[in-house]
Amino acid sequence: MSSLQLHFDVDGEDFTRAGEASGSIKRTLKELGLTPDIIRNVAISVYEGEINMVIHANGGMIDCEVLPDVINVLLRDSGPGIADISLAMQEGYSTAPDNVRDLGFGAGMGLPNIKKYTDEMEIYSTPGVGTTIRLKVYIK
Amino acid sequence: MKVCELCEKLELELLSGENSLGNDIKGCYCGDLLSWVMSKAESGDAWLTVMGNINSIGVAVLADIACIILVENAPLDADALKKATENDIAVLRSSKPAYDIAVSVSKLLGD
Ligand SMILES: Nc1ncnc2c1ncn2[C@@H]1O[C@H](COP(=O)(O)OP(=O)(O)OP(=O)(O)O)[C@@H](O)[C@H]1O
Ligand SMILES: [Mg+2]
Numbered sequence: 001m002s003s004l005q006l007h008f009d010v011d012g013e014d015f016t017r018a019g020e021a022s023g024s025i026k027r028t029l030k031e032l033g034l035t036p037d038i039i040r041n042v043a044i045s046v047y048e049g050e051i052n053m054v055i056h057a058n059g060g061m062i063d064c065e066v067l068p069d070v071i072n073v074l075l076r077d078s079g080p081g082i083a084d085i086s087l088a089m090q091e092g093y094s095t096a097p098d099n100v101r102d103l104g105f106g107a108g109m110g111l112p113n114i115k116k117y118t119d120e121m122e123i124y125s126t127p128g129v130g131t132t133i134r135l136k137v138y139i140k
Numbered sequence: 141m142k143v144c145e146l147c148e149k150l151e152l153e154l155l156s157g158e159n160s161l162g163n164d165i166k167g168c169y170c171g172d173l174l175s176w177v178m179s180k181a182e183s184g185d186a187w188l189t190v191m192g193n194i195n196s197i198g199v200a201v202l203a204d205i206a207c208i209i210l211v212e213n214a215p216l217d218a219d220a221l222k223k224a225t226e227n228d229i230a231v232l233r234s235s236k237p238a239y240d241i242a243v244s245v246s247k248l249l250g251d
Contacts (some may be wrong), residue, residue: 009221015194015195016219017195017197017240018193018195019198019202021199022198022202023198023201023202023227026201026202036183036204040183040202040203043202043203044178044202044203047178047198047199047202048175048178053197088236103174103191103193103195104172104173104174104191104193104195104196105173105174105175105178105195106173107173107174107175108175109176109178109179111174113175113178113179116179135168139238
């Protein structure tokens with residue numbers, strides 16, 4: 001297997017479409033025959049990033065690269081950015097508005113979940129410019 | 141235990157996912173906050189919730205949930221039903237509270 005690249009634009013308005021990128025990545029990884037654990041780790045991590053783009057950043061872009069030994073994911077948005085990343089990474093911290101809390105979001109567990117389900121996670125953010133998250137899940 | 145057995149034994153209403161009735165249930169998780177569920181639920185769990193929206197179906201797909209059980213007759217909205225049908229997610233419903241269902245699932249899994 002050489003490398004496989006997937007790109008998705010995430011619509012910032014549409015909650016009903018959020019999950020399309022992660023769902024599509026999941027199907028692709030399944031077709032590639034990766035193990036259920038690896039697929040689940042990637043799918044949940046991408047979903048959390050994707051939903052954050054919709055809720056907090058008015059959309060963004062997702063790139064996923066599948067290499068023989070690792071899956072790399074790049075999540076980029078031009079939203080408001082995160083002023084205090086270590087605070088945002090804490091379980092339970094959330095600025096989600098009430099209307100999305102009614103849908104079940106806002107536990108403040110999304111970024112901690114990404115950390116939990118990936119082997120490497122880097123997050124860069126500049127207030128007023130946007131947020132970039134890089135993830136790696138190793139294929140053992 | 142298979143989803144169809146649970147459905148029968150607890151007299152659950154089947155709302156979608158006929159093709160997933162053969163899924164194996166390995167455990168059970170209760171909760172309504174989606175990221176919490178993605179953190180704590182395990183693949184193969186029966187997920188007990190009142191969240192019947194499209195996002196809960198998405199979570200069930202990504203987290204390899206065996207079936208969703210909507211408790212206390214919680215509604216499944218039209219978008220969610222469509223997505224559940226497309227993704228073959230078994231969504232079941234009961235008038236009972238989560239606690240009662242969880243106790244029953246626990247007993248059945250123990251057998
Ligand atoms: N892409 C982003 N752009 C701007 N702010 C973000 C972004 N992602 C996360 N944040 C900020 O970090 C906080 C924590 O994010 P996290 O995903 O952990 O929780 P949440 O989205 O609020 O709730 P949950 O993910 O549990 O539904 C958010 O409430 C928001 O303030
Ligand atoms: Mg989040």
